[in-house]
Amino acid sequence: GAGVSQSPSNKVTEKGKDVELRCDPISGHTALYWYRQSLGQGLEFLIYFQGNSAPDKSGLPSDRFSAERTGGSVSTLTIQRTQQEDSAVYLCASRENRAADTQYFGPGTRLTVL
């Protein structure tokens, strides 16, 4: 079946602009994650959605970052007033219902803030 998809693949923006990154999880997966992969910081957790529960936002680095998941499927990560330090690859992952289940990753969106 289809894997996790993300769009756009690459995004170049100017400092101060807002950006939206999209993630389409694997059909039927109830959990969805966003991670950020940047030079010098490695891979870091951002936010986690599980079904209809309140999301775990503990990894969001600032209030400029937000995410939503509509209808328990597609998720959008929004970064407001982008800064150069936001440049990174943003990875989305999804998994089935059980916490023990494996997370499957999308190809990521490379964000470059000029």
Add this chain to the structure above:
Amino acid sequence: AQTVTQSQPEMSVQEAETVTLSCTYDTSESDYYLFWYKQPPSRQMILVIRQEAYKQQNATENRFSVNFQKAAKSFSLKISDSQLGDAAMYFCAYKETSGSRLTFGEGTQLTVNP
């Protein structure tokens, strides 16, 4: 907080040879999950192998196997009969049984020489 350490930023191996990638972690939990993910230049994180801490038997997936030493908190990945397609960045990751997020190591860049 849990930490994952990969002490080898880069490794190289000759095609058809065997290579071992190291990973250590720190946790106070007794039950958890460990993973090795592969990230080729396409950026897509691909699950290579997973290990449940409560299982004493080391996980094996074809040419990939792990050496899980729970007391030493060590989780190394052995790649046998290395192939050119194995060249990638390899990440070790940890997840609590009841937790949601993955905690990643810094990664090891593997080069396979023909």
